[in-house]
Amino acid sequence: xxxxxxxxxxxxxxxxxxxxxxxxxxxxxxxxxxxxxxxxxxxxxxxxxxxxxxxxxxxxxxxxxxxxxxxxxxxxxxxxxxxxxxxxxxxxxxxxxxxxxxxxxxxxxxxxxxxxxxxxxxxxxxxxxxxxxxxxxxxxxxxxxxxxxxxxxxxxxxxxxxxxxxxxxxxxxxxxxxxxxxxxxxxxxxxxxxxxxxxxxxxxxxxxxxxxxxxxxxxxxxxxxxxxxxxxxxxxxxxxx
Amino acid sequence: xxxxxxxxxxxxxxxxxxxxxxxxxxxxxxxxxxxxxxxxxxxxxxxxxxxxxxxxxxxxxxxxxxxxxxxxxxxxxxxxxxxxxxxxxxxxxxxxxxxxxxxxxxxxxxxxxxxxxxxxxxxxxxxxxxxxxxxxxxxxxxxxxxxxxxxxxxxxxxxxxxxxxxxxxxxxxxxxxxxxxxxxxxxxxxxxxxxxxxxxxxxxxxxxxxxxxxxxxxxxxxxxxxxxxxxxxxxxxxxxx
Numbered sequence: 001x002x003x004x005x006x007x008x009x010x011x012x013x014x015x016x017x018x019x020x021x022x023x024x025x026x027x028x029x030x031x032x033x034x035x036x037x038x039x040x041x042x043x044x045x046x047x048x049x050x051x052x053x054x055x056x057x058x059x060x061x062x063x064x065x066x067x068x069x070x071x072x073x074x075x076x077x078x079x080x081x082x083x084x085x086x087x088x089x090x091x092x093x094x095x096x097x098x099x100x101x102x103x104x105x106x107x108x109x110x111x112x113x114x115x116x117x118x119x120x121x122x123x124x125x126x127x128x129x130x131x132x133x134x135x136x137x138x139x140x141x142x143x144x145x146x147x148x149x150x151x152x153x154x155x156x157x158x159x160x161x162x163x164x165x166x167x168x169x170x171x172x173x174x175x176x177x178x179x180x181x182x183x184x185x186x187x188x189x190x191x192x193x194x195x196x197x198x199x200x201x202x203x204x205x206x207x208x209x210x211x212x213x214x215x216x217x218x219x220x221x222x223x224x225x226x227x228x229x230x231x232x233x234x235x236x237x238x239x240x241x
Numbered sequence: 242x243x244x245x246x247x248x249x250x251x252x253x254x255x256x257x258x259x260x261x262x263x264x265x266x267x268x269x270x271x272x273x274x275x276x277x278x279x280x281x282x283x284x285x286x287x288x289x290x291x292x293x294x295x296x297x298x299x300x301x302x303x304x305x306x307x308x309x310x311x312x313x314x315x316x317x318x319x320x321x322x323x324x325x326x327x328x329x330x331x332x333x334x335x336x337x338x339x340x341x342x343x344x345x346x347x348x349x350x351x352x353x354x355x356x357x358x359x360x361x362x363x364x365x366x367x368x369x370x371x372x373x374x375x376x377x378x379x380x381x382x383x384x385x386x387x388x389x390x391x392x393x394x395x396x397x398x399x400x401x402x403x404x405x406x407x408x409x410x411x412x413x414x415x416x417x418x419x420x421x422x423x424x425x426x427x428x429x430x431x432x433x434x435x436x437x438x439x440x441x442x443x444x445x446x447x448x449x450x451x452x453x454x455x456x457x458x459x460x461x462x463x464x465x466x467x468x469x470x471x472x473x474x475x476x477x478x479x480x481x482x
Contacts, residue, residue: 071459218312229473
């Protein structure tokens with residue numbers, strides 16, 4: 001069954017009104033007809049719906065049932081990623097979305113080479129949000145991960161430590177990921193460096209703010225490999241894979 | 242300390258003779274001098290060595306000690322990957338090498354779109370072997386994963402089932418990866434489909450040959466995401482991450 005993500009305004013009681021791109025997609029590309037069924041997703045809920053009416057610019061549907069999305073992980077996992085060079089952020093967002101991350105927040109650390117200014121940072125974040133949306137649709141996610149950024153290291157540490165389990169990947173040593181218990185954990189954040197990782201002062205600041213350092217072993221992972229591997233492993237350890 | 246991979250012929254007793262590209266790299270690019278130390282890697286062993294002599298086309302080193310590489314996983318994990326479209330094979334080889342896979346074997350399944358003939362298949366395999374070598378160097382691996390292919394589905398199943406634990410990722414259902422015990426396991430093989438996964442007959446053939454079907458949950462992973470995630474999770478479950 002086709003799946004579409006909804007924004008807040010689209011739902012009114014048991015009526016869903018689809019406009020713009022998605023309406024065109026339903027009516028013209030998919031050539032769907034009244035009576036056919038569509039799943040709409042919003043914030044981790046799936047709305048099973050039937051098409052009532054299709055006009056040139058709107059599709060009106062009636063909700064038949066609404067259930068929590070089965071494809072959403074019970075754990076909210078947010079990746080806090082120091083902005084890498086080139087198009088690595090795109091790969092990170094696409095893969096972490098498929099693997100079930102709830103959000104990906106970008107920040108600037110002392111070793112970041114890429115340091116976009118406010119305007120181009122906003123543009124980059126908007127593009128990454130679009131990639132998250134596409135990956136969420138393609139992988140059957142129940143919600144679109146929120147892409148945030150580009151914040152300072154201090155802001156990112158502050159956000160990280162609001163999670164029940166805050167972790168920082170540190171190549172100079174730390175606990176093994178398999179030693180962390182995710183039982184009954186609702187939220188986990190993992191902070192990951194850009195090329196060259198974190199400097200000592202940053203690792204200490206995160207730890208003194210409450211984060212646990214974790215160490216991924218002797219093989220050196222590229223900075224874009226680390227968040228993908230960590231998301232897969234944590235989804236597995238928390239029973240969400 | 243710089244790391245180089247050796248072939249069989251380079252070692253004679255405690256003398257290592259480096260020729261061609263690597264010799265140029267040591268002498269001219271790194272400007273190393275006699276007395277300086279280099280680590281050579283061969284088949285999971287690290288040779289700690291001292292440069293004795295540098296000529297225009299050779300570097301002669303003396304081995305001081307030889308130990309099993311600490312960065313190599315105790316588990317030999319081979320990925321059997323149905324050949325995907327475009328440059329996805331390159332991403333799979335690079336990431337699975339960083340994450341510690343021992344080998345990546347490509348094969349053709351019924352849903353493969355990309356079906357290179359013998360000549361272009363060999364060329365592709367050679368290019369992928371080069372990518373594995375670069376990723377092995379960069380990530381500090383003790384050996385270069387072997388890239389094989391491009392074999393038939395039947396050959397791949399046959400090879401897969403020589404592993405102590407043979408697995409096939411099947412989107413229509415199977416065991417959870419976290420339910421598999423990797424205790425004392427020396428070799429594991431995982432078979433993964435291309436775009437569209439495996440057809441039922443293939444999944445049945447692999448299982449009747451001895452492979453266990455595993456299921457990675459309700460989120461649909463792109464075919465290049467699956468081997469990366471599986472390698473990360475198995476390295477974690479087997480204590481090698």
